Amino acid sequence: MRTFFLKQLFLSFLKVRHFGRHFQRFISLEHVTRANKTQSFPPELTKTLVQSARHTPEQLYQELNTSLAGLDENQVEQRQQQYGLNEIQQEKPLSWWVHLWFCYRNPFSLLLTLLALVSFFTHDMQGTLVIGTMVLIATILRFWQEQKSNQAAEALKAMVTNTATVIRQSSGSQQQINPTTLNVQASEEVTIQALVPGDIILLSAGDMIPADCRVLVAKDLFVAQAAMTGESLPVEKYAIQKDQDAINPLDLENILFMGTNVVSGSATAVVLTTGGQTYFGALAKRITASEQVTTSFQLGVNKVSWLLIRFMAVMAPIVLFINGFTKGNWTEASLFALSVAVGLTPEMLPMIVTSTLAKGAVFLSRKKVIVKRLDAVQNFGAMDVLCTDKTGTLTQDKIILAKHVDIWGNPSKKVLELACLNSYFQTGLKNLLDVAVLEHGESHLIVSDLQKFKKVDEIPFDFNRRRMSVVVEDASQQHTMITKGAVEEILAVCRYVMHDDEIISLDQQSLQHIHKVTAEFNAEGLRVVAVATKAGLSHHEYGIADESDLILVGYVAFLDPPKESTAPALQALSEHGIVVKILTGDNDLVTAKVCKDVGLHVNAIILGSDIEQMDDAALAQVVEQYNVFAKLTPAHKERIVRILKHNGHVIGFMGDGINDAPALRSADIGISVDTAVDIAKEAADLILLEKSLMVLEQGVLEGRRTFSNMLKYIKMTASSNFGNVFSVLIASAFLPFLPMLPIQLLIQNLLYDISQIAIPFDHVDDELLLKPQTWQPAEIGRFMLFFGPISSIFDIVTFILMWYVFGANNIAHQTLFQSGWFVVGLLTQTLIVHMIRTPKIPFLQSRAAMPLMMMSLMIMAIGIYLPMGSLAPYFKLQALPTLYFVFLPCILIAYMVLIQLVKRFYFRRYGWQ
Structure with missing residues (x-):
């Protein structure tokens, strides 16, 4: 016995209009007893559903002010104004300020805000300004990108609308509807959102239940509602509630719930409640405090993020204590450690991930x-x-009827006539086979003769029986059952076969011949459907038990060319x-x-x-x-x-x-x-x-491009951060002053992050698209250990150069030292993305996209200008001597050569994700 335990964050539901799949995610049925199940239902809703289940159809029509003919246009309009659209109220998009808060509310932004506050209370206004700017840029960029992609997704999803089959009156008309025959000629298709209480709807296999409804007429109606009751098998629904003492809505046999779906059979039902007034809507209101399901993709991003955060949590305190003990100024050491923490924080990761995914979605939208x-x-x-x-x-998904033959494989017009009768009168889910039968019958002037018959009943298709039957009445008022379906399932209910208008028993010899004929058709690529019949019936209602002792008449064979x-x-x-x-x-x-x-x-x-x-x-x-x-x-x-x-x-x-x-x-x-x-x-x-495998192949490639571009940022951030910490630790232990001031470290990090904005638009080598790609945090950690220390080697070279060649070896000349390392650090950090974006030789064998090239050049130019230009005093930098710019290209070229050599070794040893 099971009931409901609410458990997942409704935010995932807010972003997806359609409710079916997410409804499955809302409910766990493992822990609470069935006896408490009604507690999930609001009392008013329980009362409404129980009363509606007990009412007669006439009482229900009177209470809802409707009829079998449906509502007229005026009634529909009035009820839409009264009840609103048939959609969950919380499905509406987030207001912009709430969305902005969600874009800001991530571990990195919160950490940066904390660092900004510390800078503010320690009167470091430059640090406060720079950190605040970083947070603002990251948040606004993410907000703008998500807003843009959400609007595009909503526009695209609007192209895919779910509909319901509803019976409504035309202006001033009074249609006579007979629900026992499920007359679809009086129906129309409307969007699910347009339904209102009192609407009469028709349901068949494959339909979503669009609202909470009461069944009026049911024919072998089976509904999948495992998400609500925990029952693994579909449950049958009836027009009459047998247990009049039932008070649990989920035990009501004639009530259908929004979000479930019809597995087989057909029904006529009346809409009781819509939108937020349904049980589904009631659930939605109660789960806003639940936790969101983490997808495998999000798990991968989180693992990588926490890898970098743990690294920061270990290294920042080490930097604090080394500088505190060696310099004696714990306030300055704290500010510097905080700046290092900011530099180690991959604050652009959420924006990079969102941008790359959104770019991929836009690309796929162009591919339909x-x-x-x-x-x-x-x-x-x-x-x-x-x-x-x-x-x-x-x-091709374009079925054509290639043959209509008797059991011996000879052409038979009678088989075509029976198949047309079956397809014409069935009200379930008409598939492509039915369409092909009717089109072929139309070309042979058979469909026009079908109106001589009257439909009596129907036994809908289901995937267990793999057959469906209709019962028709001819001019002599004789009832005839016509059944079509898979050959094995039809043979299972046949006792006779028809041969040259003679009915003979189905013996072993006939059975062998039947299998031979159908196997030959199958070998030709034809899909064979058997047609059987039984005449002389006189019931008013028919069921699966009546599908027995049938006469196998022949087969219709279909061709679906590749x-x-x-x-x-x-x-x-x-x-x-x-x-x-x-x-x-x-x-x-x-x-x-x-x-x-x-x-x-x-x-x-x-x-x-x-x-x-x-x-x-x-x-x-x-x-x-x-x-x-x-x-x-x-x-x-x-x-x-x-x-x-x-x-x-x-x-x-x-x-x-x-x-x-x-x-x-x-x-x-x-x-x-x-x-x-x-x-x-x-x-x-x-x-x-477009249903095409070629579209899938293009989607796969775009998915891999997306992942590769995300991975570039992560690898670059991890390796450069690791190298920076090495350099900071070494410099802090031996220098009498800070190797770089907090404000300089922050502005360097800001410029470096801005240079990565163009990564989502970068090219990806064709070789990197050949294999599936998944998150591998261990591989990223190994990459960080290999490539991080390389930048430290050249940082140390820069330290030696500034100390011995340019005489920046005391506190009085620390600004010159810091300016020299500022430029080298920024330029090597900017170049690293071009080095690790490809296993090939950068700029020669593999060139970055123009947006990334231009952004890198711009940031490098700004990095050189800052100590040389008029803003230098503001950031406590100073102009560098001319000789410095003779050594600078040598350092950068040597750095790139060493990176390339290590990259070749790494690629041979571990490959390149």
Whole structure:
């Protein structure tokens, strides 16, 4: 017995309009007893739902002032004014001042603010000004970039809207609606946000429940509400509440909750509450104090950040004590240690990360990819296994009906007529096969004859039975059931076969011939759907039990040709280190033929029935060895994705159907298309406006560019900071004065940070895009230890030069010493990004993008000007002698040569991420 335990920060929900996926994240069901479940429901909402469940439909219509014909335009307008849009109130974007606070509120900015306050109270106004400027620039840049990217994301997400099928009256009309037949001719599609209490809606497989609703009519209606109740299996909903004493809303059998979804079946329902008045809305209001889920991307950034912060926490006190004991001035030593702490703080990291991710999102938007979550851009680059469905991805997603034949494979018009009747009258989720049947029937003048029949009932499709049935009545009022579906599932309920209008028993010989004919079609790449029938029925309502003793009439065979772009796309993904695995519900023969046509090597095909027999340990080995899996259920797909993740892979999953939703949620990066069913779009991180593997390949490359540019800043910051601390420790131990004043250290750090603003726009070597890239804090630490001390060598050379050559060897000449190290330190820090941005020779074999080149030149020019220009006294610097600028190029060139030599050794030994 389970109930609700609220646990995740609602801020992640604020940034994503769609509620399905995030609703799953809000609720943990592990700890509290079911008896306390109603405590999560506001009393008024509980009362409303329980009363609505007990009312008769007529009482409900009267209370809601509605009818089966739906609301008219005036009623809808009035209720929208009264209740507002059907959206969670807290979903609205953050006000600018709250957003600005969130942009400021990070460990680095808070630390810098503390340092600024210390500087202010110690009357170091220059230090206060410089530190404050650093905080202000970092915060405003991040605010501006996030605001810009959020606005772009909102505009893009507005292109992907979820809709509901609603029955509404035209102006002044009084439509007669019969809910028992789920008459969709009287319906229209509206956005979910436009729904109001009293709306009559139609639901079918794949639909999200758009509000809290009461079921009026249900036909084999199964709803997935595991996020609310903890029940792993879908629950069936009915029009009548059997237990009239039930007081727990989650026990009500005729109430549907916003945020759940229809797995199978169909229903007519009336909207009870919308927006913040729903149970989902009530939950949203109660979880604003919960903690946000940390994604794998954020974990990587946090690990690197804390690596640098721990380094700062250790080194700053060492600098304090060395300077305090050697100089005797603890106040000055404290200020200098604080300045060192500022210099070690990667305060631009949040801005660099946000900028690079936003740039990647903008790039993908130009490729018709909607990024619902910025972190997904980097996950694209980290992906090493792509699991994808076959239909519409490898193939054109344009199904044509190629054959309609009897059980012996001969053309049959009767089979086409029965298939058209089935597709025409079904009200569930019409797929591409149904569209192909009706288009073919239209061309053969069959669809026009279907109006001679009247629909009696329907048994909707579900993924366990893999078939669906309709019951129709002809002019003689005789009921006939027509069933179509997967061959094996149809054969399981057939007792007879039709041969030349003669009905004979289904014997072993006929069964063998049927398997032979369908296998031949499958080998040709055709997808075969069996058609069966049963006449002489007389019920008013039909169910799954009536699907028995059917007569197999024949098959309709469909062709979905491979895309011309599939083969080169698969090759491109393979060349970039991504393994493509096919996870399809289709049969193995069709799958094998398509894979062969697109050049995908298939060593063997693993079937869903095989997976059923495997435990997780066995499946963990199988998913590594094989790349094609066929005849899978949704649970199989989700399990394969979960096992691959457990094996250490970063998994992308691409799908657009109801059966893909569990796998989309489980994958590291869920990818869907704008034509997908609602639940698939809700579960996805990325939505493609074009269903193409070539788009994915471009997205992968952009993700890797994004990551590489982030890594440049981190490596540069880590190594240069480590080198600076070495230099400071050495100078502090031997010099009678500070090697650099706090204000000089701060202005140097400010200029250095400004020079990195252009990193998100830098080029990335093609060689660095060939393999998936993930966060590796240990590798960054090793890089820091290798390259950090190199700058210290040249800092020491500068110390010796200033001490012995230029005579800056006493307190009276400390300004000259500090000015000399100020210029060398700033120039080497600025050059380091060009050295470590590539394993190649910088400026010759690999050149930075023009924005980064120009920014570096500008900062280096400013660094040289400050001690030589009119601002020098303000920063306690002084002009350097001409001879200094003879030695300066020699130091910089020697520094670059040594960095390149160490880089070559490092690259051979450890590689280059």
